[in-house]
Amino acid sequence: MSVGCNFTFVLVWRCIKQKKHEWFNVKFATLLLIKVHLLAGFYGWWRAMDLRDVKSEAQIEVVSLQPNFSLAQLASNPDLAFSERTRNIDSLLGDSRRALAATHKKNHDLQRMLVWPESTFPAPIFKDASAKKLVSNFAKEEQVHILLSTVDWEMQVDGSYRFFGISVLVNSDGVIAGRYNKIFLIPFGESIPGSTWFPSWAAWLREMIPNISEFEAGQEFTAMPIGDAKISAPICFDGFSPEIIRSMVINGANLIVLSGNLAWFGRSNAGDYLEMITRWRSLENRVPVVFATNSGYSLYWDATGQVLTKRMRLFEEGHLSAVM
Incomplete structure (x- = not known):
């Protein structure tokens, strides 16, 4: 035009x-x-x-937290960490109980999912048995599915490790029901481009950027079942890729839950950009989208890109809820 x-x-x-x-x-x-x-x-x-005339028979109530945890201990520039709230499992579970109580579900037959955004769960669930047990018990106690983001790793034959950024779905029986490995890795944040070709340059970057991560990109566009619904859980900058979200929908997903953490960017317009792009993913694929973040801006859209909830402010603490 x-x-x-x-x-x-x-x-x-x-x-x-x-x-x-x-x-x-x-x-x-x-x-x-x-x-x-x-x-x-x-x-x-x-x-x-x-x-708008088409109503899906698969419905689910989604409750997402925005805990606004401080990530000063992880940030390359701690001055951008405006929150002083300590990240730990006790605080996360306390927030979750309050959010679930405040959004008391009226339809007991409706599936319910609780979303913990990227960087809010402080333990590797597949490696920390005590943390896994806490999550499992909480899911059974509250009869809620829990979607969280964390990290995992595998040891190779040569003794080296492969690291992954992952989303994990724990069902209401406390059993891990699905896992997604993040595909879109941020250069110099989650990967070092050309590290295999220029190892000395990669070693220099590791010294210059103390908290740089080196993840392995995922290969599968996972869709995880909750009742009649199928959930895909891309992580943060996965939302910048139309191909990733489209492939998830083709694979059967009828709800996209994008988990993000933009606290690293401080009071900037980074959240506005990711919010705008994520909304386009709902319009392009005609599926509802949940944008759940640690520090803002969290909100939900329906399959036509219409806003379903309020837009949580940057560095605001709280939660959102809606039937999707």
């Missing part, structure tokens, strides 16, 4: 400056542009109305 507008403006300017009698072409281009706008607008309205 912008290209069409620019073309028309250039044509008008050319006629004015060169005093040529090409106003018929200007009128034709203008009318054509108006018609294209009207057709595009009508098509968008028709598709939105068509989607």
Whole structure:
């Protein structure tokens, strides 16, 4: 559309400056542009109305926390960590109990999922048996599915390790029901580009950036079942990739829960950018999307990109809830 507008403006300017009698072409281009706008607008309205008339039989209540934990101990620049709240499991479980009590579910047959955003769960659930037991017991006690993000690693034959950023679904029986390995890795944050080709350069970067991570990219577009619903749980910058979210939907996901932590960027517009891009993922794929973050901005959209909840402020502590 912008290209069409620019073309028309250039044509008008050319006629004015060169005093040529090409106003018929200007009128034709203008009318054509108006018609294209009207057709595009009508098509968008028709598709939105068509989607609103369709109600999925698979519904789930989603409760997400925004605990606003401080990550000063992990940040390369602690001055950007505006929160002073200590990250620990006790605080996370306390927040969860209050959020679940405040969003008391009226329909006992409705599946319920609690979302702990990226960087809020402080333990590797597959390596820390006590933390795993706490989560399992809490899920059974509250009869809630829990979606969390953490890290995991595997030892190779040569003694080296492969690290992963992961999302894990614990069902209401306290059993791990699914796992997703993050695909889109942030250069110089979660990976070192070219590290195998330039090992000395990679070693220098490890010294210069103390908290740099080196994760292995995932390969599967996992969709995890909760009743009749299927959940995909991309992590943070996974949302920048249309291909990743599209492949998850093709794989059966009818709800996307994007877990993020943008506390590293301080009071900047990084959260606005990821929020805007994540909303496009719901519009592109016609699926509802939950954007759950540690420090803001958290909110939910339906399959047409309409906002379902309030938009939590940057560095605000609280929770959101809606039936998706």
